[in-house]
Amino acid sequence: MPELPEVETTARLIEPHVSGRRITGTRVFWERTLGGDSIRTFRRKTTGKQITGVRRRAKYVVLHLEDESALLVHLRMSGRLLIEPDASKPGPYVRVALRMDDDHALHFLDVRKFGRFTHVGDPAGALAHLGPEPLGSAFTVAWLRDALRNRTRMLKPLLLDQTFLAGLGNIYVDEALHRARLHPESPSDTVSAPKAKALHRAIRDILRAAIRRQGSSFDGFYRTPEGQPGDYQHEFRVYGRAGEPCPRCGHPIAKFVVGQRGTHVCRRCQRRTSRPRRRARPRA
């Protein structure tokens, strides 16, 4: 599923095709993709506007418009952005199509309709609830160590919480926890300082490597805007490898559910830690 590396790749690849272009026409084929606006309202807000820049924040592709508003694109499960010749008629799963002033169009495809293509007047405000970027300067070892210590949730749900840290999804969390030898169900405040450091490094290394490989493709959904699959799935150590030997120790990879998410661990490498039991009161 598209997570930070896939969204980053998408943003980078569409940027040269849409930055500086003007939107000359908007078509919407599934209204709920707009996340609240009616088709009429959305068309009014976007048609004629110039796209001044493309960025990524968390798992959003942000298309900045000339009037300081923006389009927030969230790929969710199955969304994709494509650059198409304007003449081409939208394929079966296209939910939104923006015609550009250079005879190309930006298509938002989304089989499962979970994705969003939303216009917001104040992008900074709309994104303000998100946690730090894992590859940004605010995400330091010290920040992570302290942030983990100040919470009590299980590690995996916490790392998936976009208001805690922005951009990780199910795949890269499983990979990072395995790399750092941490158990997804360990309470975050039981993570030692050295482990926090290892987790910090694992997250950054994995995300950077995945971006270098243009993300991960394994279920027929994610492709770059150029139609190419990513390559990072070949580097998975635990995700989707239930029953296979752990690449580090050979112990079979286990799969179970944590916080309603399929979760992959090596039970030998990743030992669950728990909070010290309340000491029983010595009685008389």
Add this chain to the structure above:
DNA sequence: CTATGGCCCTGGTTGC
């Protein structure tokens, strides 16, 4: 603050 569960969706997989 944390945990749980439902909802949104569809195509692919599983079970009978």
Add this chain to the structure above:
DNA sequence: TGCAACCAGGGCCATA
């Protein structure tokens, strides 16, 4: 073989 039930999955919302 055919068909229905089931499942994955990110974010959001309601509830406890």
